[in-house]
Amino acid sequence: xxxxxxxxxxxxxxxxxxxxxxxxxxxxxxxxxxxxxxxxxxxxxxxxxxxxxxxxxxxxxxxxxxxxxxxxxxxxxxxxxxxxxxxxxxxxxxxxxx
Numbered sequence: 167x168x169x170x171x172x173x174x175x176x177x178x179x180x181x182x183x184x185x186x187x188x189x190x191x192x193x194x195x196x197x198x199x200x201x202x203x204x205x206x207x208x209x210x211x212x213x214x215x216x217x218x219x220x221x222x223x224x225x226x227x228x229x230x231x232x233x234x235x236x237x238x239x240x241x242x243x244x245x246x247x248x249x250x251x252x253x254x255x256x257x258x259x260x261x262x263x264x
Contacts (some may be wrong), residue, residue, distance in 0.1 A: 177190045
């Protein structure tokens, strides 16, 4: 029963957030919501309190998108970690670590 009033909650735009899926109209990526909810144990309510620009529907849409695209998002997150590790290996320890 689509009435035409449904909000598009997730969008992917080349050049914004590295083209990663994000909550529409924000720079909050689906993977950010994943980290907060799944890894840090925050409830959807707590996420909305911390980020009042989000609705409960936005948070649950991000989680639903995550579950539909879990392998793809895990791959993107791993690629980011690999990139950081490569840069750190090239630069060596920072001045505070010496």
